[in-house]
Amino acid sequence: MPWGCAVDPWTLAGLLLAVLASQALEVDAYCFVERVVDGDTFWCRVEKLLDTSLGLREGESYRVRLADINAPELRPEPEPGALEATRALSSLTLGEAVALDIDDVGVTDRYGRLVAVVIAYHNETHGVNVNKLLVAQGLAKVWEHDNEWILEETPLYIPWEELEKSPAREPASSMPGITQLLAAFVAASLLAIALISMILKRRRIAG
Ligand SMILES: [Ca+2]
Numbered sequence: 001m002p003w004g005c006a007v008d009p010w011t012l013a014g015l016l017l018a019v020l021a022s023q024a025l026e027v028d029a030y031c032f033v034e035r036v037v038d039g040d041t042f043w044c045r046v047e048k049l050l051d052t053s054l055g056l057r058e059g060e061s062y063r064v065r066l067a068d069i070n071a072p073e074l075r076p077e078p079e080p081g082a083l084e085a086t087r088a089l090s091s092l093t094l095g096e097a098v099a100l101d102i103d104d105v106g107v108t109d110r111y112g113r114l115v116a117v118v119i120a121y122h123n124e125t126h127g128v129n130v131n132k133l134l135v136a137q138g139l140a141k142v143w144e145h146d147n148e149w150i151l152e153e154t155p156l157y158i159p160w161e162e163l164e165k166s167p168a169r170e171p172a173s174s175m176p177g178i179t180q181l182l183a184a185f186v187a188a189s190l191l192a193i194a195l196i197s198m199i200l201k202r203r204r205i206a207g
């Protein structure tokens with residue numbers, strides 16, 4: 001291979017484009033889940049606040065609505081699947097500390113609930129994206145809203161190491177992050193290298 005690397009640039013560019021397409025999660029707060037309301041809502045007490053721009057206070061309890069999903073209603077009468085979804089959310093979060101990626105765009109919904117992707121303990125190395133897991137288990141449906149995420153593009157399992165490193169982001173900005181710009185630049189360069197080398201190869205064959 002003329003550029004002397006083990007992986008060809010097409011593959012590398014593809015990998016980089018995949019990274020660009022997936023959305024990283026961040027931790028804005030850690031909270032302790034006190035009560036599960038239904039399959040997509042719970043109350044939790046903020047234990048540690050990392051993004052102070054959100055206007056929350058440590059020690060206060062907030063109602064949290066899981067972003068971009070909808071579970072069957074539990075009240076006034078349980079809809080089919082409501083009990084299962086509530087139980088699943090309870091077993092993942094109730095009485096546990098969870099990490100919240102709170103929506104930088106709107107923070108709360110029109111009912112004043114914090115909109116968040118909830119990351120619960122999966123194992124020593126990884127947390128699990130509860131919103132996505134409930135959908136994967138067929139207990140809730142995707143219900144996309146205009147917020148920080150496209151649920152489908154968020155990871156299901158996230159290394160703790162990566163989450164702990166993620167700084168709480170600046171308030172919502174339409175500018176892509178520097179890492180994404182850099183990755184886009186590298187991906188574009190690799191594609192260009194691959195194209196040029198393909199053209200040169202064809203010329204050599206033709207010659
Ligand atoms: Ca956030």
Ligand SMILES: [Ca+2]
Pocket residue numbers: 068144145146147148149150151
């Ligand atoms: Ca969304």
